[in-house]
Amino acid sequence: MSSVLFDEHATDDGHIVGEITLNAERSLNALTLEMIELMRPQLAAWQEDARVVAIVLDSAGEKAFCAGGDVVSLYKSITGDQDPHFPERFFESEYRLDYELHTYPKPIVCWGSGIVMGGGMGLLSACSHRIVTETSRLAMPEVTIGLYPDVGASWFLNRLPVGTGRFLAMTGGAVNAVDAVHLGLADRCISSDQYPALMASLTQARWQQEGTIDAQGVVNRTLRELEQASKTTFLDLDTPVLNATPLIRELMDHDTTEQIVAAILAVESEDSWFSRAQKTLAHGSPVSIALIDEQLKRAKYMSLAEVFRSELALSVQCCRHKEFPEGVRALLVDKDGSPAWSYPDVASVEQFFIDELLASPWQTNPLETLG
Template identity: 35%
Template sequence: MLVTQESVVTEAQNGVGWIKLNRPHALNSLNVEMVAAIYKQLKDWKQDSRIALICIYGEGEKGLCAGGDMRTLYDLKENGVEAYAEQFFSTEYPMNYEIHRYPKPVVVYMNGIVMGGGVGLSIGASHRIVTETTKWAMPEMNIGFFPDVGASYFLNQMPGYIGRYLALTANIVKASDVLYTGVADCYLESKNWPKLRQAMMEKIWSLDSAEQEINQLLKQYSLSSSPPSSLLSSEQEKIDQHFQFETIEDIVSSLNTTAEKGDKWAEKTVNTLLSKSPTSLKVTLHQLQEGKDKQLYDCFEMEMNVAMNFMKCHDFYEGVRSVLVDKDRAPKWNPAVLEDVSEEHIASFFHYSWNNEQNPLTTLTGNKKYSC
């Protein structure tokens, strides 16, 4: 049984439901059609007793998924961007949430680029596989946006203040760090993926034993490989020292004080922060503070409001322009400095006036996480 969507290919075989992101020319970045197709298929297979296991992967060698298709939002700036954004986010976020609480094992092959929306696809899965080519990031700060797809929840689950650090710097990390932060479960050399995939395809899977048997297969194919030591683990003390503060200004001040004493890591980190949108920095820190005590579904509901308000924000379009359109990497943020971004302005991002007076994600309930 083979069903082909424009950018998603799904196939059911021997009890495995395969979902392939099939847009390699765009690094498998997600558009409305893709998230709708994935969401529908997940819901269909959830009820199908013939499907015991789900596997999600990306076509091509470059990566699982580079994120959401932000260029489309930019192009619609003057012509219906809020309607498109509402359709996109109100489908993507429930799709992400569905993976978090899926009643069957979900395997995600996180080879190559796994960023933004790609993180949203993988973070809630029960079996998350990284390789020597994995490049993981929440890069939204680079385009004047904010880390979404449930980041308010999962970044707060990372050790110490690493979640804040990765959100605010948008730094790219590799497999060892992805494992250290708890957002992946298994390391596999990419040369072994075809063998693992073939073994999964040849096996007859059943609901009763799928979890145990996928655990055994992953152990078998990953036995001979182990990632290098985590860089983030060696930086944990510095990260916690500087990113514990409750305002961006205090974080910057702490880093500057250490940089003035000759610390190159602090100097590089503060320069990275100051290159980002002041508005995005402050919204993101507030988002993570708000998300710390929220359930996952509440985080998605909050992020829906924030995402829609960014569709009215100068810095989002300027960020996309500088990275994806003109590619000059020279954004002109407005306001340009942290001091000019008021608390009232930041608070306004967390309230959005919906046409029917109800956030479309208020229907998300429960917070069951399938565990392997």
């Protein structure tokens, strides 16, 4: 069975709605290089096909849309005898896919139900219509594996309310559907049981009005109706991020990364969401925390294409140092939960080490042609 399924749904008026299903349920649809290389040519073909009016991106199973990138394969390529160029191939292909989704000329509805982390956030954030459900849990938890939020996160986290993007990146804080829409990480809250209704509505819609295809209008109207029908589903969902926004802004308003970390850890809170964020921060990679702060500062005024070029260089560099593979080993391979981080705390992280990670490994970036 293919790791990605493609389907073409005929509409009543003779058009096609394409459907892409991530089909790796056992691994929570973690994004592999094979999956990326299957998706890109299909997207290109549908872009050129005038019959195709819109695309829906979803996943197999109910637990996760996509729980991240295939970091275990990256770990094996770094620590074993496999292709030493695999990290560069993987990240370049993944970021090209994300950029192509961001700039795709036809509507793409991403059904972000269940776990949406790391590489899954890259896919969701890149689509024109981002749907979350009552089961959605969005997060960028790279601090737990010695990496940093990539897949365009340097771009979309910088566009959250002041301080919130950096806080979520440093703490790996999870975001539910209602908070995701408040923050601008998603567009609409729709009940998870409405997926069949979505596909039925899209295939029964009139896509052509007076000789012109109104794809954006059809998709917007469909999603608007489904969101209205789903309102009661979300009435009881708490909004921990929204509730903590004033506190987060205060905590992030310090002069150094060390001061920010100390301020967050010093808070005495009975809020379970905030306590989990504190725990993740306390056990996260000191290098990642320092790197996250510096990368987000540097990327603040970059274009989307510049962000992906910057992230490609940084991700490849992270694969050449021990922090990232050690984090993956401890969390996902040996699962001992005891990573031997390079530095004991953020205050000990040397600036030259961060500068080395942020230096481009090439004279010409492989993504130079983006944009």
